[in-house]
Amino acid sequence: MKSLLIILVSVVLVCFSCVKPDAPTNPIDDRVDTIVTTQAKLGMFMNGPYGSVSGDAKIYTTGTMHTLALENVMISNGPDLHVYISKEILPVNYIDLGRLQSVSGNQLYEISGNPDFTQYKYVLIHCQRYNHLFGSAELR
Numbered sequence: 001m002k003s004l005l006i007i008l009v010s011v012v013l014v015c016f017s018c019v020k021p022d023a024p025t026n027p028i029d030d031r032v033d034t035i036v037t038t039q040a041k042l043g044m045f046m047n048g049p050y051g052s053v054s055g056d057a058k059i060y061t062t063g064t065m066h067t068l069a070l071e072n073v074m075i076s077n078g079p080d081l082h083v084y085i086s087k088e089i090l091p092v093n094y095i096d097l098g099r100l101q102s103v104s105g106n107q108l109y110e111i112s113g114n115p116d117f118t119q120y121k122y123v124l125i126h127c128q129r130y131n132h133l134f135g136s137a138e139l140r
Contacts, residue, residue: 022077027105032060032069037136040066041117044124045138050127051076052134059111066111068097075103083109084120088134100125111125 031099041059055073068085082104086094097109107125117139125134 002123005044006010007056007083022079023053023075024102025077025104026102028070028102029106030101030108031106032058032067032085034048039140041053041121043069043123043139045073045123045125045135045137046140048125048133048135050130050132051125051134053125053137057137057139059139062113065087068109068111070107070123071105073104075100075125075134077103078127078132080127082126082128083122083127084122085111085115085120086101086124087119089124089138091124091131094124095120 038061039058042062043057045053045055045057047053053073053075056071058069058071060069068083070083081100083097083100084091084094085097095111095115097111101107121139123137123139126132127134
């Protein structure tokens with residue numbers, strides 16, 4: 001009986017440890033210091049086939065550093081949501097900027113390297129686990 005209980009507890013722990021949580025729902029308010037930066041690109045989010053996204057995506061440049069700012073965003077929650085900059089509206093040639101920090105508010109993502117924003121002209125909110133596009137913004 002004791003070994004059965006140990007096996008049952010082990011199975012439950014393994015099952016719950018493999019589940020990735022949804023994106024945090026608490027709003028955050030990260031902002032770019034606009035005194036020392038220039039805004040290079042701007043795009044408004046549009047809904048994708050699997051979710052809803054509203055707000056703005058902006059690329060800011062400080063010297064040689066680029067930062068993506070998601071401003072006033074509201075995103076329907078989902079598992080394993082990531083932020084990409086992409087060459088296409090579907091994530092084929094993209095740079096993963098990391099997990100979505102929150103489904104609402106203002107948030108910043110550093111862009112490593114020096115991507116060509118004439119080619120990487122889309123910002124995507126994408127569910128990696130199910131390969132679902134939640135929303136996109138075309139940078140102009």
